Every structure is written in C-alpha cells, then in structure tokens.
Amino acid sequence: AQTVTQSQPEMSVQEAETVTLSCTYDTSENNYYLFWYKQPPSRQMILVIRQEAYKQQNATENRFSVNFQKAAKSFSLKISDSQLGDTAMYFCASTGNQFYFGTGTSLTVIP
C-alpha cells in the first residue's frame, strides 16, 4: 500500500525567509507522480507543484521548488522569500494506481 508521511505538523517562518517542508512516501509503483497542494484558511485546495518520478530534475515554480530524492523516497518543498499569503496547510500527495495525501503541515508566515 502507498503511504505519505509529513512529520512536521506545524511550522513557522519569518516573512522573506526560506522554509522547507518535509515529505516521505512509500510506493511499490514504478511510475508515479508527486504533488504539493496548498489549502489556505478558506479551504479551497490548490496545486503548488508537481513532479514526475521518472524525471531527475527537480520541479520549480517561481518561489517554490522541490528536492526529490527518489532512492530515499523523499519529496521536500522549499518556499523562498516567504510571503504572508503562503500561510496555509500544505499537503504532500502521491499517485500511482491510487491517490494518497499526507496529514499536512500547517505553515504560518510571521510578519
């Protein structure tokens, strides 16, 4: 069975600083995808970044980047130049034949 583990229930970061959220996963699939989703206090979930497991190059979207370590089954999210609007729950997710979310990390950006 697939599992996704986020070991940091809560984190905080000063505005303009950099923060890294951790995620590990376990899957028996050879072809899978990894995602980070953001859920602001209004609760509508939106995609932050997506990584195909067969690609070695780490995905980047503006201030958001990932550190994908396939052998270690690790998929961390780095947020650079943190902004107040980054305050939200962040969920790591993986998909092969099924789709699994982690339990989430609550990130607070402090002014």
Add this chain to the structure above:
Amino acid sequence: EAGVVQSPRYKIIEKKQPVAFWCNPISGHNTLYWYRQNLGQGPELLIRYENEEAVDDSQLPKDRFSAERLKGVDSTLKIQPAELGDSAVYLCASSFGLTNEQFFGPGTRLTVL
C-alpha cells in the same frame, strides 16, 4: 471557466437522517474524486471515477455511503443513515486523468447532531 462546483456548502442534520452532496466538475475532466477531510487531517479518498466507472472505491463505507456519476459528468454522494462520526468536510475534485492536477471544489461541511 467555472471551477468545480459543490452544493450545499453547509449541511446540518440529525443522526440517522439521509444526506446528499452534489458536484459539478470542470468541463472535459474525465476523472472525478470524492474525499472526506476531518479537522486537522489530510483528505481521504472515498471514491474515484473515470468517466461513469467507479475505479477506486476501496475506502467507501458501502453499508451507508453510495455514489453515482451519471453520464460521466455530475456526481452525487449520499449517506444513509448518517452517523455522528460522519461530520467532516466532503471535497469533490476533478482532473484530466489520474496523473494531472486535481482541481478542488470548496467542499461541503457536514455536521451530524
């Protein structure tokens, strides 16, 4: 383009009553998901549709939950009878295929008294 639409946004019912949730996915999205999200936790997949076919319903409590997606577009999720433990936010999402970005609706917050 309109996003994923869900209704109602909020529902309060007595236990043992039935309840239904409706979802209209983004036009053209063949994959539709229903999730349950308890407070402080990640979404838990209840059922996934590929067009009209339910391809993953292993986490759906089939004794009281049912779902349908007629014509491969709109979907309804029903609970009958509801229990206190069913209080949660029910999220609908859609995508074009399993590996692409899911677009989420605002959710329905269910409270069972």
